[in-house]
Amino acid sequence: MKKIFFLVLSFILLFISSSSIQAATVGFGASPVFPENQISDASYFDLHVQKGQQQTLYIIVENLENQPKTLEITPTTAFTNATGQIEYSPSNHKPTSGPNFKALVSGPQTIHLQGKEKKQVAFQLTIPKKRFSGSLLGGFQILDQNAHTSDGLQQELAYVIGAILQEDKALPAPQLNVKSVTSVKEHLAVKLVNTSGRLISHYQLAGDLRSIAGSKKNLIDQIISIAPHDSFTLQLPTKKKPTSGLYALKLTIKGDKDFSFDHWVYLHQQNDQLKIYELARWPFILISALILGLLILFIGKKKEKRHV
Numbered sequence: 001m002k003k004i005f006f007l008v009l010s011f012i013l014l015f016i017s018s019s020s021i022q023a024a025t026v027g028f029g030a031s032p033v034f035p036e037n038q039i040s041d042a043s044y045f046d047l048h049v050q051k052g053q054q055q056t057l058y059i060i061v062e063n064l065e066n067q068p069k070t071l072e073i074t075p076t077t078a079f080t081n082a083t084g085q086i087e088y089s090p091s092n093h094k095p096t097s098g099p100n101f102k103a104l105v106s107g108p109q110t111i112h113l114q115g116k117e118k119k120q121v122a123f124q125l126t127i128p129k130k131r132f133s134g135s136l137l138g139g140f141q142i143l144d145q146n147a148h149t150s151d152g153l154q155q156e157l158a159y160v161i162g163a164i165l166q167e168d169k170a171l172p173a174p175q176l177n178v179k180s181v182t183s184v185k186e187h188l189a190v191k192l193v194n195t196s197g198r199l200i201s202h203y204q205l206a207g208d209l210r211s212i213a214g215s216k217k218n219l220i221d222q223i224i225s226i227a228p229h230d231s232f233t234l235q236l237p238t239k240k241k242p243t244s245g246l247y248a249l250k251l252t253i254k255g256d257k258d259f260s261f262d263h264w265v266y267l268h269q270q271n272d273q274l275k276i277y278e279l280a281r282w283p284f285i286l287i288s289a290l291i292l293g294l295l296i297l298f299i300g301k302k303k304e305k306r307h308v
Contacts (some may be wrong), residue, residue, distance in 0.1 A: 028071065029060075032161050037049065043221065047168070048164050051167065054124070058123075059073065073112055077093055081092040081232065096229050098132040106124040125141070132197070135171060139162040180278065181278045182276055202223055203224055204223060210232060212245075249261075263278060
């Protein structure tokens with residue numbers, strides 16, 4: 001059986017590993033050639049660009065082994081996966097607004113390297129004539145097509161050089177919204193939307209479900225990151241499985257900026273499948289207050305009759 005291991009060993013904007021360890025793992029090296037519009041000392045492309053601008057981006061690849069290698073270099077648009085982490089693997093994903101990185105860069109290239117050979121590879125970057133807000137996040141996935149494991153089974157080893165583009169020197173403040181509350185199999189889930197052009201990185205998510213009776217079930221804490229102008233559905237497993245009923249969902253997400261969300265939901269458990277019925281908050285509160293008011297009025301009138 002073919003084994004596929006995507007070893008994303010560079011960038012991801014969340015941590016930086018030792019390049020010597022990376023190279024030893026994948027058997028080849030790759031590094032960006034920083035242009036004049038590089039705006040930081042990051043190990044990835046961090047570029048200040050202008051609308052309509054055209055430039056060439058260079059990547060140096062090197063075969064660290066004696067046998068020939070064939071490398072596939074593919075421009076990719078970064079996206080948020082179902083676990084709340086940033087991915088740079090090839091996909092048809094597009095941001096919720098604005099251009100996507102893959103569409104601005106020339107197509108994939110196949111590079112053949114002899115043993116110990118080094119080459120410089122060029123990609124053309126074209127910035128749209130229409131301005132975009134915030135930043136664009138993407139990268140170059142470099143895949144070794146000839147790698148084999150010790151047992152003879154093929155594995156694909158990938159290395160990623162990230163790229164972030166921005167026209168404005170100052171990025172907008174983070175903006176995060178809950179678009180909907182839903183379910184994925186047996187778990188509660190929310191669709192989160194990063195409406196800003198800013199990377200949301202290493203935010204802490206916590207929360208709980210509270211029933212009308214007052215019982216509370218805590219969500220399992222998570223660390224999430226969300227690509228600029230992106231949306232994804234995140235599962236919210238609880239420490240104890242909730243039963244069917246009406247709950248208030250409290251969600252807090254903390255980082256450079258803190259967010260808090262409250263939603264009324266009705267959970268229906270059936271055959272290990274969870275169905276969610278989301279209730280509008282203010283109409284539900286008003287209806288609940290009206291019912292409570294009528295109940296108090298009814299009890300008050302009954303007491304008056306007893307005293308007569």
